[in-house]
Amino acid sequence: MWPGVTLQWLARGHPQSRPHRTRRCLPPKVIPMASHTVIHLLHDLGAATWFGGSLMGATSLNAAAAQLDDPRQRAWAATRGWSRWAPVNAAGVAAHVVGATGLLLTDLPRVRTQQGVLRSSVVKGAVTTAALGTAAWSGALNRRMAAAGPVPVQGATEPAAATPPDVATTQQQLKVVQWLNPLLAGAVIATGAWQEEQQRTTQAVPGVLAGLRGRAPRALPALAVVGALAVAARRRRPSQPVVEAYPPPPVVERPTTITPVTPAAAGAADGRQTGADRLT
Secondary structure (H helix, E strand, O other): HHHHHHHHHOOOOHHHOOOOOOOOOOOOOOOOOHHHHHHOOOOHHHHHHHHHHHHHHHHHHHHOOOOOOOHHHHHHHHHHHHHHHHHHHHHHHHHHHHHHHHHHHHHHHHHOOOOOHHHHHHHHHHHHHHHHHHHHHHHHHHHHHHHHHHOEEOOOOEEEOOHHHHHHHHHHHHHHHHHHHHHHHHHHHHHHHHHHHHHOOHHHHHHHHHHHHHHHHHHHHHHHHHHHHHHHHHHHHHOOOOOOOOOOOOOOOOOOOOOOOHHHHHHHHHHHHHHHHOOO
């Protein structure tokens, strides 16, 4: 070899002279575990506040207000109690909605792949929407009772004979809503427990496999079309010549040395040739 050419060739980057580099595989972006804990805390604590407050009000606050001696103070006492609880209940509802939204975003892969998760998410969304509507309805009725002032009533949700008609109508609606609130809030907790059970390995793995089997027949036509297009594009692609990334080293021609022939050497050669002819 030619040392100068070899060194220059290697300096340009011969494949054997390059150091072996390994590509680092970056982990996928996931939400840290701490944020998952916060999301679960907001979801569960908000639902517990929502359910516990509405159940306490229906079973205790309204019943205690009906025990007052003055009929004009019964509705006023119950309304004041619900008004003081309203900000806490609103905070619990907001915390639950934020937590539920966060859990839905983090579980989107499971919603797409695991069988049954999409159905439970839709059911929980519908139940939560109904519970939010009932809570808003209850708040509006409570504000209407507060605006009516101290009026004679039989109980917090039961009108008396001297109760004004508009207040009596509001009380009749409150009598239904006071039980709808804990019922729907409990349904929200039940659907959350349903989704928690779907995260167990005994349900997650079979659910994912069932989801893949269900989507396979629908995906086969699309895969066939993509494969046919890929084969057609490969056939239409012109063949390109193979180009060497690194050219071979140049060939250096060595000069040919010509030895001059003297007359004596030529005569000796002729003499050997003549003797050989005589022998033949």
